[in-house]
Amino acid sequence: QVHLVESGGGSVQPGGSLTLSCAASGIHYRGSCLGWFRQAPGKEREAVAVSDSTGKTSYADSMRGRFTIAQDNYKTNITLRMTNLNVEDTAMYYCAADNRWGLCSLASDAYAYWGQGTQVTVSS
Numbered sequence: 001q002v003h004l005v006e007s008g009g010g011s012v013q014p015g016g017s018l019t020l021s022c023a024a025s026g027i028h029y030r031g032s033c034l035g036w037f038r039q040a041p042g043k044e045r046e047a048v049a050v051s052d053s054t055g056k057t058s059y060a061d062s063m064r065g066r067f068t069i070a071q072d073n074y075k076t077n078i079t080l081r082m083t084n085l086n087v088e089d090t091a092m093y094y095c096a097a098d099n100r101w102g103l104c105s106l107a108s109d110a111y112a113y114w115g116q117g118t119q120v121t122v123s124s
Contacts, residue, residue, distance in 0.1 A: 002026035002113040004095045009118030012085055020080040020118060022095030027075035029053065033104035034071055035111060036080045038091035038120075047106035048080065048093070060106060085122045092117040 008020040020036070027034065035050035049059045049069035057069050068081040078095060096111035104110075 002097055002099065004097060004113055004115035006093065006095045006115045006118040009093060009120045011121045011123065013124055014086050014122055016085050016122070017081070017083045018085065018120060019082070020093055020095075020120070022078040022080075022115060024076055024078060024095070024097060026099075026113075027097055028099040029075055031099060031101040032075060033098045033100065033111065034069075034075070034078045035096045035104065035106075036067075036069060036078070036093060037096055037108050037111075038089075038093045039117075040088075040091040043091075045094070045108050047108065050104040050106055051078070052104045056104075058104060058106060082120070085120075087122050090120060090122050092119050 003025045005023045032053045036048040039045040047060045051057045071078045094117045095115040097113045098111045
């Protein structure tokens, strides 16, 4: 049974930084994909970054450079470090996971398990 709980969201001014955390359980040590996605009001859910069980990462093109995904060795904590935030980054951020081998997709429908989300609001 996979269980994901996000934390760390909040309000930040443009140009600021924030780190989100996802407490995870039930993630396979080998053969798993972990990721962060986001959804803004009125928009579709989009990928931010994903990481496989070896730590190999992939980023959505628009997120590369400002966002950093990381996981601990025990697959119990997945973080998303966000820097130089702007108002367009305002969204609900979700942690996602799936226990499977192979390349980790940036498509949200490739992930079976989701957290409840944590809100990030960027405003002056």
